[in-house]
Amino acid sequence: MPPSSTPSDPKSLLSTVEQTLATHHMIDPGDRVLVGVSGGPDSMALLHLLNRLAPDLNIRIGVAHLNHCLRGASADRDAEVVRRAAEELRYSYHIGHARVLKVKQHLGLSLEEAARRIRYAFFNKTMANAGYNKLALGHQSDDNAEQMLMALLRGTGPRGLSGIAPVRGKHIIRPLINAHRSQIETFIAEEGIACVLDASNDDLRFMRNRIRHRLLPLLSSEYNPRIETHLNQLADVMRTEETWIDKLVAAEYEQALLNRDKGTLTLSASAINQAHPALARRLVRKAIEELAGTLRRITFSHVQAVLHMLTDGCDEKGLHLPGGIRARRTGDRVMLVIANGRYRGGVDPALEEKAVSTTVISSPFPSTVEIKEMAAGLRFSTCRPNQLPQWADVGRNQAYFDLARLSLPLTVRPSIPGDRFTPLGAGGSQKLKKFFIDHRIHRKDRARAPVLTDKQRIIWLVGQRIDDHVKVTAHTSEVLCVEIFLLDTR
Secondary structure, three states: OOOOHHHHOOHHHHHHHHHHHHOOOOOOOOEEEEEEEOHHHHHHHHHHHHHHHHHOOOOOOEEEEOOOOOOOOOHHHHHHHHHHHHHHHHOOEEEEEHHHHHHHHHOOOOOHHHHHHHHHHHHHHHHHHHOOEEEEOOOOOOHHHHHHHHHHHHHHOOHHHOOOOEEEEEOEEOOOOOOOOOHHHHHHHHHOOOOOOOOHHHHOOOOHHHHHHHHHHHHHHHHOHHHHHHHHHHHHHHHHHHHHHHHHHHHHHEEEEEEEEEEEEEEHHHHHHHHHHHHHHHHHHHHHHHHHHOOOOHHHHHHHHHHHHHHHHOOEEEEEEEEEEEEEEEEEEEEEEEOOOOOOOOOHHHHHOOOOOOOEEEOOOOOEEEEEHOOOOEEEEEOOOHOOOOHHHOOOOOOEEHHOOOOOOOOEEEEEOOOEEEEEOOOOOOEEEHHHOOOOOOHHHHHOEEEEEEEOOOOEOOOEEEEHHOOOOOOOOOOOEEEEEEEHHH
């Protein structure tokens, strides 16, 4: 009788991958599979495992590596390791180069989001040009557990709790998604596979690394030694249920949909208002996803803002959403339009695409909101006046307001033509445009300049100046503190 395999047994890893491929129907005979290889242990293990299985699976393999040009000689070393591995295995390889920092600055994205977009664009272009029909990536179960905790900490719904999908779009596959990092590390060591280690993966300034090196070990040792397994099980349950619920929502969505034109969707406001709140949220999300093709950057607050627009009793209400989407209600009709041309008298769409999204912030505090277009977020808390720092120590990333003078809820939104506020100490109202000109803020940066408002006025041109009406005075009893913080841009 053969000895039983253990989670760190390389033979167990091969079996795990075989089972994952079969369970999720990832590969068919004759497929041409492009393997995304960074040079790290996960992707290098994936390449060698697929190489072993290729004859039985009857597939052809190619290798793709994108040099993000962020780490100088280290990045060049990674590319060389991948090239050598591909040549040793006698596979075609495709190595690309991208100036991620330039794209980040041009599109106003976080570094992580810019790198992700460029990477997938490179993979898609390589697949189209070289005739590959599947893309294999090296995400594994520990990555999935970390992603789940990150989603929970940042705030998410059922879709966010679905984790990293084993198969996405029928062409992106993740054969290692059920494998543990310990299995992969043992496989790499015992097989003597050359790989590279990215030092940034140990940098605790980044949230994912703190989750990996601090939070997960703490949860495992002090609360539940099987926490990673249970997080992966939860992801699987939520992903399965989301698929089922989506099918139920589809029929309700078609009933609520009044008209579908290129770049425009019109829904029945009454149908949404009469629906259960859970269904109403899903109807709005489905419409946005159909229009934009993605729900990236669409948060719970965005969906709630649309629903609030439909129920507040005011006609001709509108708001801006990420991705150049505008929502407007007229009577019983709510129209979603995606910007795809120049709007007379409005913001240039090329700039509007980079404008910050609209987010509603409701009490109680503390709370946080992310502004991914700025690679930053806002943290809200309260304090007593005697707890405030000295005026000389207050930077542009901080703002303090008399909470009693605010009319909640607050909203973060892009600045729009005609906006006015009364800058602290200025002695009178002025247009934002004049403030921008006086303070030499470039036009391309104005489109991404967010404002924080209450129900009555702009209270803060974020990072610049608060409004004089809501300043802290000698009569203030409670202070709302708002601070800008940088997002994880690993």
